[in-house]
Each structure stands twice: as C-alpha cells, then as structure tokens.
Amino acid sequence: MINIGPVSLDNGMPKICVPLVGHSMEELYQECHYLQNKPCDIVELRIDFLKNVTELSAIDAALQLVRNELPHKALLFTFRTKEEGGETPISIRYYFELLHYAIKTGAIDAIDIEYFHDHTAIEATLLLAREHSVTVILSNHDFDKTPSFEEITNRLIGMKKLGADVAKLACMPHSAKDVLTLLRATEAVKSQYPDEPLITMSMGKLGAISRISGELFGSAMTFGSAKTASAPGQLELTALQQILQLLH
Numbered sequence: 001m002i003n004i005g006p007v008s009l010d011n012g013m014p015k016i017c018v019p020l021v022g023h024s025m026e027e028l029y030q031e032c033h034y035l036q037n038k039p040c041d042i043v044e045l046r047i048d049f050l051k052n053v054t055e056l057s058a059i060d061a062a063l064q065l066v067r068n069e070l071p072h073k074a075l076l077f078t079f080r081t082k083e084e085g086g087e088t089p090i091s092i093r094y095y096f097e098l099l100h101y102a103i104k105t106g107a108i109d110a111i112d113i114e115y116f117h118d119h120t121a122i123e124a125t126l127l128l129a130r131e132h133s134v135t136v137i138l139s140n141h142d143f144d145k146t147p148s149f150e151e152i153t154n155r156l157i158g159m160k161k162l163g164a165d166v167a168k169l170a171c172m173p174h175s176a177k178d179v180l181t182l183l184r185a186t187e188a189v190k191s192q193y194p195d196e197p198l199i200t201m202s203m204g205k206l207g208a209i210s211r212i213s214g215e216l217f218g219s220a221m222t223f224g225s226a227k228t229a230s231a232p233g234q235l236e237l238t239a240l241q242q243i244l245q246l247l248h
Contacts, residue, residue, distance in 0.1 A: 002165045002197050004135050005074030005109030007041045009166065009197035013248040014214035014222045017042040017076065018237055020066065021049045028062055032069035034226055039241040042221070044076040044112075047098070048086040053079070054094070056101055063107040076137070077102045078112035084141040096121050103132050110135035112168070115159050126163045137199065138164035142171040143232075146178035146202065152185035156200075160193060166220070168199040172232075173206045182210060183217045190218025197221070204233045211235055212243050 001010045009015060018040040022028035028050075035043065045066055052058040066075060079098055080086030090098075095117070102108055103125070111129060113122055115138045122138070129136045138159035147155070152169060159167035167189075173179045179202045186200040197220035202210040211222045211233065224240040235243070 002135060004042055004076060007074045009220040012215065013244050014220055015041040016241060017044050017221055017223050018226050019044045019046045019223060021046050023049055023051045025061060025065060028065055029069065031226060032066055035070060038237055040237060042074040042076055043070055044078050046078050046080060048079045048088045053088055059101060060105060063105055067107050074109045076110040076112060077108040081114060084114055085143050092117060096125060099125050100128055103128050103134050106132065108134060110137060112137045112139050115140045115155065119162060122162065135165045137166040137168050138162060139168040144172055146171045146173050146181055149181050149185050152182060153189050156189045156198060160196065166197045166199060170201045170203055172204060173202045179207050179210060183213065186217045186219055208233050208235065212247060215248065
C-alpha cells in the first residue's frame, strides 16, 4: 500500500486530512496548536493561502513551523492554483519551482500536483519526488460541475498511468445524480486498481455523503476542517471522525 509518512492509505476507514489555511505565520501557528491533540492523520499545508507565498524563505519558515508544532502528523504540501479553486495567482513556472523546492527541503511526506499541467513538467516533478521518497498525489478539481462518468474514470486512470501514487478528483454536484456519478466512477476505478489508493469527493452540502463513504466506494482519504474549511462541504474534524468511527 501507499504511505504518506507514517500513514498507510489502506482499504479500511478513510484517513482524515486537515488543511492548514493560515495567511500568516501567526495564523499557521494557531492552527497547528489547535490540531496538536485533535484526531487527524495528515495535515495539508495549503501554501497558496500564505500571503508572502512568492518568497521561498517564507515557504521554508512555514514548513519548519508545521514540522515543529506537529511532529507526529504526516505532512502534505499543496499549492492549489487559482484555476482550480486556490487563493493566489502565480505563473506555471513558479508553480513547479515551488513544488521542486518543497520536495528538496526534506520536510514533506507528500505533494499535490495538478493533473492538467504540462505532462513533461509533471513527470520531472514525479521523478524528483521519488528521489526524495515523497508521495505524489495527482489531482483535479472542478468547482463548477460534475464531469461525466467516463470523464471522471478517464482522468483518474490517466493520473495513475502518468505515475501518480494517489489519484485525486473533486467536483461540484448539482443533483443527487451527480453525487452518484462520482461514487460510481470511484468504485469502477478502484475495482481496476484494488491495491492503489484513490481520493474522491463530491463538494458542497449535497456531496457531503461522499466525504464519509470512502470505505464503501474506494476513497482512502477525506478532508475535514479545523477552524476554516478549504473547500465547500468539508465537515468539522471531530464530527467527521465520530461519523467515520460509527460507520466503521
């Protein structure tokens, strides 16, 4: 199975990841302090929220702060681009420079790379990540709609064929049928790759069921919020853990 640091993304109860969305070092510190005794497996440093994200020295300081305050949590590093729902617009050149920098620090366990970028640049980043034993999540986010069953399965399988350790897709539903489309596609791809983790979710209130049903349909990780959600429909961390344990 694939690991993110000490956390195994197995086929049991979905692991809980909590995004850190502080705009400043003080806000990041407060988030980390809040999470020290909270029931989460992985923290996601959403570095696109950091106000001085274009300064590599600020990236290094943020990584060290999270590592110092949450030494026993697995750490996922993510810059979500503006096109896929992120906070800060940057050039694609700097996007990959930032990912390479984070990998080389040795401070992270996993990194998120958006699937719809140049595949040559992605492959180079995948290679660097492997050299540094960093798990790679290839991801795609659609905040407007739910793609068709065929499109969802094609994207997830495409991520795996490109070399992803974990394929991730999130989309916005407009009906119960959209939620079912996402869940059916997740199960279909998981049946083809039974020993490889997927992460999928249907966003918003309508899609909340998808955030707790991973064990049944094949999604290995779910995202919960601590103080501030990073995407629509995230459930509060403690409530999410209680629900998962009850269902499990």
